[in-house]
Ligand code: SF4
């Protein structure tokens with residue numbers, strides 16, 4: 403019901419733009435051109451977002467296209483006013499009763515989620531039980547899974563490219579945004595709010611499901627804490643204090659805009675605290691990542707701190723068995739994830755070179771690189787595919803195939819780290835539970851059968867392989883570096899007559 407009402411709410415309300423409303427949101431430099439252009443809209447009643455935006459486009463697009471045709475580049479309007487104008491013209495629905503709609507939509511969803519989750523594991527043994535998961539329509543690409551994936555993909559497409567269609571939902575969280583930061587909500591506040599709430603509710607599910615494992619309880623609590631405190635509340639509080647919005651745990655190159663000129667200038671313009679943010683971000687990249695990954699493997703970030711990992715480990719947990727374990731997928735993964743890292747490093751290098759040469763090096767080509775990266779990687783890959791594809795390709799599609807920070811952490815983990823998963827091969831009964839539930843598509847059993855240490859750059863150290871093993875074969879360890887990487891060992895069957903090369 404909550405989800406149904408949420409979807410219905412997006413089509414609620416009507417739109418009526420007045421000249422003074424338009425003047426309040428249009429930048430000074432565009433007012434002279436736009437305010438008279440939009441004259442036919444003023445005072446008109448439009449029954450839906452679509453009707454209002456279509457009327458706006460009918461006036462704006464021909465005007466702007468004509469400027470482009472005539473190559474009057476200084477007059478072309480690059481700013482997108484769809485969201486701001488529709489927001490200032492909206493009425494009805496969540497505009498008038500935001501908290502009522504918040505309760506009826508998100509409140510009902512949370513209540514429904516908890517009512518479903520809390521009794522779910524009562525009387526059942528804790529942990530993953532291999533009971534008919536591949537017969538589940540939701541968890542094995544059945545109709546429910548396809549519908550869920552389609553809904554998620556549609557939501558992300560609207561969020562990134564047509565946010566004006568979300569404005570009724572944005573109004574709903576306005577009171578919360580104003581209470582935290584003093585500002586009206588944007589689509590990003592709505593997204594952050596829902597994202598955090600989903601991690602919290604599904605985190606409770608993790609507490610119930612993995613109640614036998616202190617490792618899972620602790621890392622889930624850590625993910626919930628970092629999402630709520632560092633990714634959601636703290637950046638908004640910083641805005642309230644007139645500081646730049648900043649997520650202290652988001653590390654470049656995952657935070658790909660960290661070295662963009664506007665971000666650097668924002669931080670430098672914010673005095674000592676802004677400078678601290680800049681230095682903190684750089685220290686995370688060059689000190690924290692190598693040192694923590696050396697001692698603990700990439701799990702310290704991917705399974706304990708990261709927001710993308712947070713969603714994957716909580717909301718994505720029911721889909722972890724859908725990751726592709728084939729050799730082909732591993733080959734694609736290696737090219738893709740390291741390709742994105744190279745792209746991010748190259749783009750940042752050019753950005754910084756431009757910054758220090760006062761835009762003499764490549765000029766506007768940098769902007770085009772930023773646009774391409776933002777569209778392809780930041781929005782399409784990380785959002786639409788990364789989360790929308792949970793029900794199709796498992797919960798770590800982004801972390802495995804696209805995250806440039808995961809690639810950087812992975813290189814350290816593979817070549818200079820104390821982390822490994824040790825395997826007690828003699829105990830393995832080749833049931834394959836470990837491989838089935840590895841969200842990163844690692845064929846864990848292949849190593850377990852040989853008694854060989856697992857040292858893989860992609861392993862996020864979630865520990866689920868160890869938890870699902872019925873024989874206690876696997877153990878996540880941070881030990882001495884020597885002997886960590888072993889040559890490929892043969893499978894031992896029954897006796898010790900085979901000489902094992904160590
Ligand atoms: S190998 Fe084990 S710990 Fe590593 S990602 Fe796969 S399931 Fe998680």
Ligand code: SF4
Pocket residue numbers: 829830831832833834835836837846847850851870871872873874875876
């Ligand atoms: S390591 Fe454990 S879970 Fe994996 S195949 Fe062997 S017995 Fe099964």
